[in-house]
Amino acid sequence: MDKQHLIDCHERIKPFIHNTPVLTSRLINGMAGASLFFKCENFQRMGAFKMRGAANAILQLSNEQKRNGVVTHSSGNFAQALSLSAQSLGVTAYIVMPDSAPQVKKDAVKGYGGVLVECESTLEARERASQDIVEKHGATFIHPSNDDHVILGQGTAGKELLELYPNLDYVVTPVGGGGLIAGTALAAHYFGNDCKTIGGEPFEVDDAYRSLKSGKIETNTSTNTIADGLKTQLGDRNFPIIQKHVQEIIRVTEDEIIQSMRLLWERLKIVCEPSCAVALAAVLREKERFKGQEIGIVISGGNVDLSRLPF
């Protein structure tokens, strides 16, 4: 994927996304000893960067494909993103979700016009349900993170950030399924001025960290993290990009995630997910490395259950 792909993608999705604001905090800069620029994708439509990739993926379809709809399996933000993108474009979105998923997530998908398809809570059941919809309706399957068009879409957040701050030394994102960090790394490569991409990942789900070490896609045997958006694993489309363009993945503890989340809420005055705090926690953990640098941080999303805060 070259520079022009990212430029074209951005132009294509602009009518469907917000160019989200960038916030700063004098106090957090003081704590970090660096200048941090927070790209607030919690203010994105439906509340997360996932809107970008979902919109791009649907916009790539032919008219016939659009008529037949799209399908994904997700119980997270991509479910809502695909639903809202599809609704904006008059396309049917089938969302496969385990029947055990929280009612609020099911309602959100329906609220954005998605067609909810419930299944058992196993990977096999989800894949079978998705395949059934592909066969029955001719719908196009769109993976939440392991899809070139999705990766490009997610990269536009970093592109917007670098358009405002072209001399960033680093851009840091959380790492879950790998779509955001792969897209961001492409944006940093093509639009940055020697800007390096770094990932933040919980110790509890450090599959991406281990994957970069071993050179193959690793999985997690347990997922005991508050950063519920980061439990997924890398895929064969985004992993090569990550290998090529991501400098390092920094792991953080659950305590560091919660402390950083509280900082973001108290000092930036934003409602954001624990996953976002992983990127800030990574910067605060390795202060010496980032000292005096200009660092962009992607705040990935803001869909939080206010009744279940860790503070």
Place this chain on the structure above:
Amino acid sequence: MDKQHLIDCHERIKPFIHNTPVLTSRLINGMAGASLFFKCENFQRMGAFKMRGAANAILQLSNEQKRNGVVTHSSGNFAQALSLSAQSLGVTAYIVMPDSAPQVKKDAVKGYGGVLVECESTLEARERASQDIVEKHGATFIHPSNDDHVILGQGTAGKELLELYPNLDYVVTPVGGGGLIAGTALAAHYFGNDCKTIGGEPFEVDDAYRSLKSGKIETNTSTNTIADGLKTQLGDRNFPIIQKHVQEIIRVTEDEIIQSMRLLWERLKIVCEPSCAVALAAVLREKERFKGQEIGIVISGGNVDLSRLPF
């Protein structure tokens, strides 16, 4: 105070304040049946619109006055605003605060370089302590809301909002001491296109509502509201402006405040004080009146104790 005063004030304080972003929510618009534009002063420096008035008041002083410092009595956002404004301008700020005030508020003042002066928790003790500082240091007393320069400063948030959205039909703010709504009403009068100013106030502290009815400044006998920024009463400088330029004050219940606060957190993804939610609650309470209109809402501040949320 004429239009030019407000223009001059805005130019004067621009180097010391943020032009805060305006957020919108499709879902909240749908609930209100109107187009709402939220001016996010929770993202202002030190976390509230109070920074604007404090900066303007200090900038009006002579060099000799600046050398002698400023004093106010406040345990709220104005204490922090005066401290930070003074710090930015190399001026000493004496902050009189009851010794019973929360430690976090005392620490915040000290963090911004203010000189904390503790006293007993009565109005008399606060006024005496302030007067002592005026006499001892020659400091200038600056009232948090009943001061022309403060009123003008607070009005610049509304001015910025109208510069972005010149055709607002209404601008709605919470009403506490009256500085914000008076300044906003001046901005709407001078910079709006037939834009009306409306206040939101809790039933539990409806002194401003009663003052407009009776034609004189009323007080509260009790202050049982979650909107802790709104317990103060109007003053002789702002009340005449409010009488002349504010169309109405709408009262809301505590439940309505909490529900609106939750909406702001969940849908706008912002951390904001209960006081802010009073303005949204007023709009949602009187949907018929606001139907189809363009409405600016000033989100007044974001300094919240995350350990004591009402949800």
